[in-house]
Amino acid sequence: MTRSLDHVRFAPLADQAPGQVGTGTRFTYHEQDGRIWAEYEGGDIVHGRLVGTRAGDRLDFRYVQLTRDGETASGHCVSRLSELPDGRLRLTESWEWESRQGAGTSVVEELAGEGGVAPVTR
Numbered sequence: 693m694t695r696s697l698d699h700v701r702f703a704p705l706a707d708q709a710p711g712q713v714g715t716g717t718r719f720t721y722h723e724q725d726g727r728i729w730a731e732y733e734g735g736d737i738v739h740g741r742l743v744g745t746r747a748g749d750r751l752d753f754r755y756v757q758l759t760r761d762g763e764t765a766s767g768h769c770v771s772r773l774s775e776l777p778d779g780r781l782r783l784t785e786s787w788e789w790e791s792r793q794g795a796g797t798s799v800v801e802e803l804a805g806e807g808g809v810a811p812v813t814r
Contacts, residue, residue: 697721697728697746697773700781702800709794712759713737719800728753736760742769749773751783754790766791780804 700721707714716735719742721728728751732740736759744753751771758764769787776782780802788795 695775695781697723697781701803702781702783703803705799705801707735708796708798713740713757713798718803732757744769746773755787764791765789776801778804 698721702719702721704713704715704717713732714735717732717737718734719730719732721730723746726745726747728746729743730741732742738758738760740755740757742753742755744751749772751773754766754768756764756766767787767789769785771783771785774782774784782802783800785798785800787798
């Protein structure tokens with residue numbers, strides 16, 4: 693897959709545990725020369741950032757976030773990028789906290805009608 697993640701907005705398909713990413717959270721990704729980063733907020737998340745790399749359909753990044761109750765947390769995530777039948781993108785994620793106990797999986801999908809199709813990278 694060669695589609696860029698630059699300015700692509702994603703939302704989770706399901707809620708995680710309280711104080712974590714949920715269906716009200718929105719991610720805005722950026723990409724340049726194999727580097728990725730994103731901002732996210734919404735639901736229980738006041739402010740979140742992630743930064744990492746992309747190699748083909750694999751993303752590897754670290755994340756840090758602040759929740760509404762004032763707690764901070766950080767972790768590591770590896771995601772697989774795929775394209776849905778309607779052309780939107782999906783990230784299937786395996787994550788683990790580094791600042792506390794816990795790990796899991798989640799799925800985020802590109803929001804429909806959020807800025808059109810991203811450019812192709814070469």
